Amino acid sequence: MAFVITQSCCADASCVSVCPVNCIHPTPDEPDFGTTDTLYVDPAVCIDCGACADACPVKAIVPADILRGDARRFIDINAQFYDTPRDETAWTAPSFTHSMDTDGEPLRIAIVGSGPAASYTARHLLTTTTCDVAIFERLPIPGGLLREGVAPDHGSTKAMASAFRWVYAHPRTSTYFNVEVGKDISLAELRQRFHAVIYGVGARGANTVGFVGEADPAVVHAGDVVGWYNGRPSEPGVAPFAMPLDRERVVVIGNGNVALDVARTLLAPVESLANTDMPAGVVEQLRHSKVREVVVLGRRAPKFAAFTRPELLMLPETARCDVVIEDRPGIREEIAELTEVRHQVLASLPVVPIDLTSPPAPGKRIVLGFDTTIAQVVQGQVSLRRTQDAAAGDGMPPQEFAIGAATVVLANGFRVLPQPGLPYDEVTHRIPQQDGRVIDPSTGTPIPGVYLVGWTKRGAVGGLGKNRLDSESTINAVLEDANAGLLKKPTMGWLAFRRLINGRTDVVTARRALHVLDREEKAGRKVGRPREKFVSTDELLAASRLLPRRDRTPIG
Ligand SMILES: Cc1cc2nc3c(=O)[nH]c(=O)nc-3n(C[C@H](O)[C@H](O)[C@H](O)COP(=O)(O)OP(=O)(O)OC[C@H]3O[C@@H](n4cnc5c(N)ncnc54)[C@H](O)[C@@H]3O)c2cc1C
Ligand code: SF4
Ligand code: SF4
Incomplete structure (x- = not known):
């Protein structure tokens, strides 16, 4: 019996490229991609290899025969998608979109936020380029809405968070959690240290x-x-x-x-x-x-x-x-x-x-x-x-x-909040952008070196998976600009930057944040729950063995 895509699919298309018989559709290069809630397995072609189930970050793909109750309706839902014949027998040519001139030092990229969009961005940069990545997150713990938005009973969706843990711990990643960009460090300061700054700060504002x-x-x-x-x-x-x-x-x-x-x-x-x-x-x-x-x-x-x-x-x-x-x-x-x-x-x-x-x-x-x-x-x-x-x-x-x-x-939805140092449209509640490049409204041209991903780029629409392909398109813009020589060479050294940021706030590193996540999981296991969360910033800081030493020193 074939494998079936079920409720938690967020359409990130991670399964498409691992299927040896090309039986998961719509694929990102097909016209109906993005028009369906999920992707679907063609039961007539699936050979039960299970590769897609391993690749799925939210455990949405399962063998049909383990489904019970209403979930069995996904068997028909997958099959029905193929009731109308599709022209999809051939694979399209492989494309390698992330390429960068290899001369010179690797790019240093600052990513603001650690939600799905920022994390996908860091993952793509680490796996497809030689860039060094620095992740800045206002909370002492990463994850964004994966941790604090997705409903608690969507456990398999939340499992995506573990797919990003290696990203934070990667040798080419530096992490600055408990650092709010715009408050603890300014965009101008980041630009002295990094070739490019990518904002993935979500859309946290309340619509009225x-x-x-x-x-x-x-x-x-x-x-x-x-x-x-x-x-x-x-x-x-x-x-x-x-x-x-x-x-x-x-x-x-x-x-x-x-x-x-x-x-x-x-x-x-x-x-x-x-x-x-x-x-x-x-x-x-x-x-x-x-x-x-x-x-x-x-x-x-x-x-x-x-x-x-x-x-x-x-x-x-x-x-x-x-x-x-x-x-x-x-x-x-x-x-x-x-x-x-x-x-x-x-x-x-x-x-x-x-x-x-x-x-x-x-x-x-x-x-x-x-x-x-x-x-x-x-x-x-x-x-x-x-x-x-x-x-x-x-x-x-x-x-x-x-x-x-x-x-x-x-x-009734969420809106993107203004970010200090970036233009903001008070009518649409968006940061003006094109292909992920922030646009200066006074000239209509991109501000070199500043980019957007995720909900900050698209507004508060789309599930987790949408952020994957979306972050790839922003990375393409960054690399295009790098190849065109549009990114300014940063002038601030590592030591000066560390001193600057350590003087402003208590930075939590990935090692410490992952230690907190492990502690939460351990405490949860004792009582039969996936984790027992720390629910205040002070608790999180204490759990990362970083007692708040002092009040923050704001910029300036
Ligand atoms: C309630 C809710 C439930 C959802 N459930 C699902 C679901 O079940 N399945 C699904 O597919 N999709 C779901 N979604 C959609 C999904 O959560 C979004 O697609 C996704 O979170 C957008 O990712 P993001 O990284 O752009 O934003 P976010 O996840 O919001 O991440 C933004 C991050 O930036 C940080 N940040 C903000 N400002 C700063 C700053 N100045 N400096 C440093 N860091 C900053 C924030 O703390 C946060 O960690 C849900 C959305 C909501 C609101
Ligand atoms: S089980 Fe194998 S053949 Fe079937 S959809 Fe998944 S990857 Fe494709
Ligand atoms: S979440 Fe991604 S990998 Fe999982 S079934 Fe959906 S498209 Fe495939």
Whole structure:
């Protein structure tokens, strides 16, 4: 029986090149690459060699016969992709895009951030060039959203973090964790030491919606919620975020995968979370949670829903509660007419009448609602607004209705934050760039030596895998510029740089950070969990045997 690609696939295409019979598609050079949620194995061609399973960083590929329950639907999903004949019998010519003139000293590249995008970038540079790499991370621990964003019950996805450990420990890598670029060291200073600086700082800003009462304590941002259930280290001097769990109903605004993560995590049986890497304190809070219903609202019709097929498909099984669609006139017909493959899962969910103006029905459930948004929140009392009437343009006023006390989670996306020393577009909330090169808006030309990868480059869209090919394209730009002689030769020596940075903050090296990760894993093993996380910056620094000696000395 063939191998099958399952839920956690992040479409990074690592498996494609190892398949000896070219039976995993779409490949990055095929036109439909990037249009599907995952890649698919052709069961008629697969020879069961297992090479792809070894190559997959998120353990998404398994032999079909070990799948159980709803996960068995991935067998058909993989096969269905090949129902329409594809012209893919031939391999394309190999391409070696990373090439650099070998004369002179190796390039020194600074990478800002240590999330998936930065880590993929470092990995490509180490494996395909002779560059030296320096990774700067504001937290004392690497990983970005892999550690503090991906939901705790997505253990196989989080396993990707271990695929990057060798990158941090590589002899050509230097690591500067607990160093915030723009605060502890400036871009101008980095440019004195490095030929190029690549920013992969993610998109950590909260998008706003603009309703009355957005600042009410009952309204929280999904970024804080996922940080809370993932044990994101609290900033020194800032009280850790605590999710309000005292109301029976939570309304999530937005219907992408982050909204589903939040809904599932709030309602899943505590026992199923207790053996994840969710901090033990959060598990205890959830044990006493009053939340029984999570209403996930999309402002528009079902055809605009943003979740991916694998996540929605597995939701009833992973959340272990009812998942229903709120009934309204015409919704069944709309769902029946959906053509996009990823939306067809909606047709398998029950459509039921929901009275949001009354307390939630007994039991636990996730309600998917459409054409509805938040109207206002006043002292914890929430009103919603139907957008359907306005969209229909029939002159009817939008229908607003109160649903009483609820917690509102804004899962309406993230924005790139401004970075000191870089241009920033206040309207789009993006750093202007082209092919990964930062663009000076006053001239419309690239600023030599400064580049972007990952969510900082693309905005907050795309899963983990998207960052792999994206980082390769930025590396191409760096190497092109190096070959064209556009990168300035750095002037600062290693010793001067070390002195500069050590004078500013307590640098955590990879060796110390990996030691902390090992300690977390060891503590976790004792209690049957993947890891027991340290959840504050001070704890992490102490665990890396670096007690904070003093306050930071900011730039200047
Ligand atoms: C809640 C959530 C769940 C997700 N779940 C999945 C999933 O299950 N599967 C999937 O495929 N994708 C998932 N994604 C998407 C995935 O996480 C992103 O594609 C990916 O993390 C983007 O990587 P990045 O490196 O650009 O950003 P990030 O992961 O955010 O990394 C940025 C890093 O830069 C650091 N940094 C920021 N500013 C500075 C500075 N000034 N100096 C030094 N360091 C700095 C940050 O601390 C962080 O470590 C999820 C996203 C979110 C928000
Ligand atoms: S098991 Fe082997 S033949 Fe089958 S998809 Fe994976 S790599 Fe290809
Ligand atoms: S995550 Fe990458 S390696 Fe794993 S199945 Fe998906 S595309 Fe293949």
